[in-house]
Every structure is written in structure tokens, then in C-alpha cells.
Amino acid sequence: MEQQAIQIYGQPLEDPEMFWAPIEQAEQGPYGFLGDLLLSIASGSPRGLQIENFGARDEDDVLILQLLEGPQDQANLNDWLSGDLHPSPLLDTNAHYQNPMFFKSRVSREYTRRKNNSRWTAKEVEILVQGVSKFGVGRWALLKQQFFETSIRTSVNLKDKWRNLLKAYQEIHKNYTAVS
DNA sequence: GTAGGGTTAATT
DNA sequence: AATTAACCCTAC
Numbered sequence: 001m002e003q004q005a006i007q008i009y010g011q012p013l014e015d016p017e018m019f020w021a022p023i024e025q026a027e028q029g030p031y032g033f034l035g036d037l038l039l040s041i042a043s044g045s046p047r048g049l050q051i052e053n054f055g056a057r058d059e060d061d062v063l064i065l066q067l068l069e070g071p072q073d074q075a076n077l078n079d080w081l082s083g084d085l086h087p088s089p090l091l092d093t094n095a096h097y098q099n100p101m102f103f104k105s106r107v108s109r110e111y112t113r114r115k116n117n118s119r120w121t122a123k124e125v126e127i128l129v130q131g132v133s134k135f136g137v138g139r140w141a142l143l144k145q146q147f148f149e150t151s152i153r154t155s156v157n158l159k160d161k162w163r164n165l166l167k168a169y170q171e172i173h174k175n176y177t178a179v180s
Numbered sequence: 181g182t183a184g185g186g187t188t189a190a191t192t
Numbered sequence: 193a194a195t196t197a198a199c200c201c202t203a204c
Contacts, residue, residue: 119190119197141181157199159182164197 120161124151128158128165137162 120128131143140155148158 138182154199155181159184160198160200163184167196 124153125161125165128161131158132162 127147128143131147135142135146138159140159143158144151144153144155153161
């Protein structure tokens with residue numbers, strides 16, 4: 001089937017072969033379950049991750065579509081990563097943690113508190129996708145270090161978000177993709 | 181450090 | 193009421 005490279009900010013993914021590897025290669029590949037799942041999905045739909053943020057806020061869906069379709073402004077990403085454009089939510093500050101909007105603790109049977117319930121922004125998802133595209137699925141600590149150094153997101157958060165994205169993708173893919 | 185199961189606040 | 197997204201738990 002046709003495989004169409006995804007571009008982010010007008011730049012092709014650094015290792016499209018990894019991203020678009022055929023299902024057969026993924027079966028015992030280095031990607032693990034989630035990686036294999038992604039590769040399976042990607043092979044079935046060249047446009048894959050464009051609708052990955054299904055279920056999130058509408059404006060984020062639109063932004064993600066625009067970002068993944070490109071071309072966009074390359075300088076914008078560097079500005080974002082440097083924190084110049086958007087101080088929050090990428091910055092991991094005490095103020096952020098203590099902000100009532102992000103810190104909702106409650107007495108619970110199982111968990112005594114939750115650090116935050118901060119929704120992922122489209123920018124964060126974009127960076128996550130770019131990071132996974134660069135390093136592959138499963139390199140969460142490396143991704144944290146390289147792309148989310150100052151973010152409130154932990155490496156486990158990154159892994160969980162990726163899983164949720166795949167799950168959301170599968171749901172919408174199941175409903176809207178015609179198979180032939 | 182990661183994968184995957186589990187829990188729960190938020191959302192629909 | 194049911195589902196989703198974010199977060200927690202833990203074996204490996």
C-alpha cells in the first residue's frame with residue numbers, strides 16, 4: 001500500500017523507515033507491543049496520526065492536523081522547545097504543580113493524591129510524536145531528557161499518553177476507515 | 181526504565 | 193451512565 005511520509009514543520013521524520021516499517025518487520029522488532037501496534041496501524045493508514053488526538057479539545061485536533069500536514073515554520077518548534085513562546089505548560093515549575101488548576105488532590109481509598117490532571121496540549125502531543133518518530137517507541141527516558149526536560153510530563157506520562165493516543169486512534173480508525 | 185494492568189477525574 | 197484521558201502500581 002501507499003506509504004506517505006508525515007512531515008512536522010515541513011521536515012520529514014528523521015527515520016521514516018523506522019516509523020513506516022512493514023508489519024512483518026515489526027512482529028519481532030525492537031519496538032515492543034505498543035510499537036508493533038503503531039506500525040500495524042501506520043501500515044494500514046498512511047495518514048495515521050493525523051487524528052491521534054481524537055477526544056481532546058477541538059482546537060487541538062485542528063492544530064495537530066495542521067502541524068502533521070505541514071509545511072510549517074521550523075523556527076517555531078525551536079522557540080517552543082526553548083520555552084520562549086509558551087512558558088506553560090512545558091515548564092516544570094513549583095508554581096505549576098501548586099496551581100489549583102493543575103493540582104487536584106483528594107482523599108481516596110486507593111490513592112491519596114494526584115499530582116495534576118493537566119490535559120495534554122497539541123504542542124505537547126506534537127513534540128511527543130516527533131520524539132517517538134526520532135527515537136522509536138519505548139525510549140521514554142531518553143525522550144523525556146531530550147524533548148520534555150523542563151516539562152511536568154514524566155517518562156511514564158509520555159508512555160501512557162502514547163498508549164492513549166494509539167487507543168484513540170484505533171477507535172476512530174475502526175469507525176471511519178474503509179477497507180478494500 | 182518500561183510494559184501493561186488498574187484506578188479515577190473529567191468528559192460526553 | 194458510559195467512555196476517555198491522565199495518572200498510579202508494580203513485575204520484570
